[in-house]
Amino acid sequence: MVYHNTDVRPNSPRCAMYKFVTSLVIALLISGYAAADVDVATTVRPLQFIIEAIVGNSGTVTAVIDQNDSPHQYSISPSDRTSLAQADLLVWIGPGFEVFLADVFSRRAERGEVLNVSTIVGLQLITSGNNQLDPHLWLDSRNAVLIAEAFTDRASNLDPLNAPSYRENFARFASEIAALRNSIDAMFSAPVNSNYLVYHDAYQYFESQFGIRHGLALLDNPEIQPSMRQVLALRSSIQELQPDCLLMEADSSRSLLSTLLEGRVVQMETIDLLGNRLSGSIAKVDRYAQLLSDVAESIASCVYQTGPN
Template sequence: MNKLLLAVGVSALSPLAFSKPMIVTSISPVSMIVAAISGDRAEIQQIVSSTASPHDFALRPSDLRKINNADTVVWVGESLERFLEKPLENAGKEESSIEWLALKGVELHNFGEDGHDDHGHDDHEGHDDHEGHDDHEGHDDHEGHDDHDHDHDHEEHDDHDHEEHDDHDHEEHDDHDREELTGHEGHNHDGVDPHVWLAPENALILAQAVTMRLVYLDSDNASYYKGNLAKFEKGLEATDAEIRKSLSKVKTVPYIVFHDGYTYFEEHYGLNHVGEITVSPERKPGAKKVAELRHEIEEHNVQCVFSEPQFSPAIVKSLLDGSNVKTAPLDPLGGDIKLNQDAYFTFLNTLSGQFLKCLG
């Protein structure tokens, strides 16, 4: 009889006692940093396919289920993933989410006239340059995303909410930790360049926030998560130093990017970006812009025009028709990188290698 009661007790407790925290992420670079800290102790479910772009993404019902079942949603912010705003609000996940753009200490840039204006957290208002992201609102059509095929339904997590972790004795820290982690202070991020994952210093800040959240959700593995954060910080420092040394050889070589989304990386490593085909990927350049770009290529002796794998290279080929300027893909999302604890380092190395290959 006692054995039967014990078995029933273990069975009843198992969804809570043995399930891993479920972290839902928006895009690949976010998943990379979460994976660096979580290792094999948490489950990661990514919403935007690694081969898709967040700039024109629309959620599907399976994505909404992921959000509803998540212990925490980690995303960049509304200026990149506007499609997540309403679902997070409807699911009551706003306060428990980690919004990268709103984290304290994150270095932010605004889209300025030259795409390289540097501003702090308090100067994000009144910038209408980046209106193209307004297209993310009202996406009710969930078709056309055949490449988004990783629909891992996890109904077993339906009851796996933060309330179930009260036995971790973190009640007195809940409000404070939540404010520190999510940074939901009403920041207006209109006009902000959201590609924060391209700056190593910003990656570390997200890693710290993810560590705090996982320690809160899964205190039994607190030392594991903190140890992974220490490894990440050490690895990030070494990777950054190596990339800085290698890219110093091509710092003065002029180039044009497909869209103005590399400012964080370029300014961190001092690269010579002289133009972009478009500010927002969803906007195709007109004939006037193409003529201006051809003039810039000639005027600045541009050595390379980068395309992106998430978008058709046809415009780049058309732009360079009849010229000897090199072209190469530059992937700001790391779509081909396998997700593991070293994925973010691999991403940075791969991106720097793509620059070197075309500029060297």
């Protein structure tokens, strides 16, 4: 016959063991919930890069519009809807840009689970002639820092245990971007002629921050092709401007450019506005800085022909 020790009196060793094990399990459960990684879903990759710099190793950050998609032709998929539904926080430019996601984000915004970066106080915002917001606001490094700061506050509330890490990461990010801004200022210290073309007016934030300005934007909206009358007017403007170079994107229409340039030889620089060509070897916390640095170098190569001396 086997006898079991059933001594569970308050001061017995067995009772003490029960208390220890119970306390340990409760502590592990509490810490597990408190330290749960934050799950963030952004719309475009530049926002993903900014948020990644703050999250670090304390969560996951995804972009529903990946490097194989264009914000101008994107259509939300069932898997994207699932990713958005599972995220703790959604981050977007705003309904004026990501129109295709407005229904999803508006529902989550009612529950306070959305960060609309275009409404952040102090952001440098640029509007077009028809009073539409230029959505490429991440191309101003000051905006990137404000977005990172606003997210740091939201993440700290969502995940208090990792708040010190988020704030430390933000301080690092702000310092890194300040140094990058000084470097880009030096890159464009020489005078820049305004006789370069842009495929569409997507560079205003960068140009405004660093004191340069293009001579002519070929398209107001890359999704709308110009009429024949507009083509003739653009040809006349190009002839008058005598441009040296053109800033374009990977999805710019080569056939339209050929039609507008009429055989004119200009240096063409393809700008990676969304960071789609960034190397996978770049650390996640450094990807926004690399994106802005690459944009600066590409623009400098265009406006200085071979880059500044």
